[in-house]
Amino acid sequence: xxxxxxxxxxxxxxxxxxxxxxxxxxxxxxxxxxxxxxxxxxxxxxxxxxxxxxxxxxxxxxxxxxxxxxxxxxxxxxxxxxxxxxxxxxxxxxxxxxxxxxxxxxxxxxxxxxxxxxxxxxxxxxxxxxxxxxxxxxxxxxxxxxxxxxxxxx
Numbered sequence: 001x002x003x004x005x006x007x008x009x010x011x012x013x014x015x016x017x018x019x020x021x022x023x024x025x026x027x028x029x030x031x032x033x034x035x036x037x038x039x040x041x042x043x044x045x046x047x048x049x050x051x052x053x054x055x056x057x058x059x060x061x062x063x064x065x066x067x068x069x070x071x072x073x074x075x076x077x078x079x080x081x082x083x084x085x086x087x088x089x090x091x092x093x094x095x096x097x098x099x100x101x102x103x104x105x106x107x108x109x110x111x112x113x114x115x116x117x118x119x120x121x122x123x124x125x126x127x128x129x130x131x132x133x134x135x136x137x138x139x140x141x142x143x144x145x146x147x148x149x150x151x152x153x154x
Contacts, residue, residue: 029062031092032105033076034083035130039112041080043120053115057108086126090133102134103144110148117152 036057040050054073058064064072083089093102109130113123131141 025062027092028096029058029064029072030076031089032062032108033058033072034079034089035086035105036108036112037073037076037080038083038086039109039123039126040115042113042122042126043118047116049115049117050112053111057111061104061108086130086133090130093134099136102136103140105134106131106136106141106144107148110145114148114152 033054036054037046040046040054051073055066055069058069058072059066093105097105106127109127113119113127127145128141131138136144
């Protein structure tokens, strides 16, 4: 399932501002991109605001070049269409991230969910499910949700 995404990164030259990612970094970026796309599709459509948040997160957080972001998002959409479960992607994050980094992923997911100013019940459900799969405590899940919601209201 992740094969086409991994091949994308292995075949791409990824040097942005002196940053070159390792295979593990690429897999984390892939998993995060797929999860963000999954959240954006939870309400049956990707809003332009959600797409902008996803693109900006990939550029800012993962230092992916802007020209590669569109390709990665297209590949992530295809993976979401074929994904049977989220376990493959959350396992990738569990294997490569520590607790604070996994909380940052949950924060990115909340940013996507709040991007269109409407928190759909399915977006919230999927973020809760992903948080559980990442072994994020309910307390951290709620704190992250409120922190992102407060940022949106400022």
